[in-house]
Amino acid sequence: MTDAPDTKTSTPASPAGTAGTAPHSASPLDLDAYLARTGWSGERRATVETLRSLHRAHLEAIPFENLQPLLDTAPSLALPDLQDKLVRSRRGGYCFEQNTLFTAVLEAFGFRVTRFAARVVLGAGPGDVRPRTHMTLAVQVPAAAPGDPVRTYLADVGYGSVGGLYEAIPLVADVEVADGVRSHRLIRRPHHGPSDLWTLQARQGGVWTDQYTFTEEPFEHPDFEVFNWHVGTNPRSPFRYSLIAQRTFPTRHLALHNRTVVETREDGSAEERRLGDDEDLVAVLARDFGIELPPGTRFPTDLTGA
Template identity: 30%
Template structure:
């Protein structure tokens, strides 16, 4: 359904993520917008599993994420977040990337959307579409400098083959998250890959539920039918025994309220 008659209201978007400060293109505002966004808007692929075609147009994304209170995956979340940043006065460039996290071999396809902004002459990447374990704040685009965010640490390195590579520290190891090159992309450049993610037989997005959101205590995730609630005390794992329990858990832990059929549970 096209929602072109619905006004894309910046104030309503800010209310959706809980931001109450001034909207100006500064680093501190960007940090707060990203931090609040990943705590309020879930990463999720449930429309893909339900066979509902995705749209990357801003009015459609606004209706889904702001009006309907849903989430999305990187092509949806970063497209709308990029629009918000542009409304705030940021200089935004769209980058295409390969997603390496938990991949046993080199990813064969670029299937991640990253946003690049320039603030006071310094360059940053900002991303609200990684999922519950992604960076909670922007990262300065500088080479091989550890950047700490709470109890997490990241660094960016240059790769001759894949451009910039983002790593996250796990113990003594640095594990790749995603890579990207600095070629600017138009919003339309992501349509073909998003369609592949929805429909291709070898796409990882149309097989099982993938849902995640950051919380004050840690993060909440769904992997297939398994819910994992991470807190400072540990991980609570459970499997809803019915569709009703599943939808109630979706609403409780992710703010996602679904009605109708849930075909991935059949």
């Protein structure tokens, strides 16, 4: 989840990777390495069950984290760099990294993928308009037989929240879908633009909670290069001053915000614990989140918020 920074803050000119950048698919995907990383096995066919199982496997294997912007700068969205970080290393990433990699995987399986730019509205106040700083995916599943319809699903392995999708769900309005132990639905609302606004909602504590909104306008890889530079370098972006990590398991969810870990179980109960010094934080990231950092890593001294 990419929570929205203030778009009025200036950003550096000519961000790396925007001008003259080759599409993310210009370099080959090491699909075997990706499947080994996620533990997925099965027939490599573009079916609904393949999409759902790939989604689950990715979410459980590759953690959400924003450590690179916090400690350095915006991560690269070039496919070789994403594979080095998310596939070959015990690291994770946020929405632009995760869903860019997942797009390449889905396309290798024969799915057609359209990228949408979404606004995270979780926790937003009335009248609070955030920029589009989240990537989500519309995935077309080929017809199973001649004459069958092509079905479209919403997929998103990069939303860092317990309210995120566990499996891809049909891009259909007003239908509650159980995805793993989670429940979601999509609703359509009138919008001042030319098309309706889709809202992803999660049922949490018996209440439907808005997660993010989007319209069906395709965005391309260079668009997300610009978004990524803004989110990863703008000093007013939350990713520049807050540590965020998430790990999804079949029956529980771990969330780290600065030095506080919250474990949410499938029955909705939650347990919170505070971490100590930087060594404790590095150890917990490795042991509980599957994120390995070099020994001696030091974090900003003001990581004191909950």
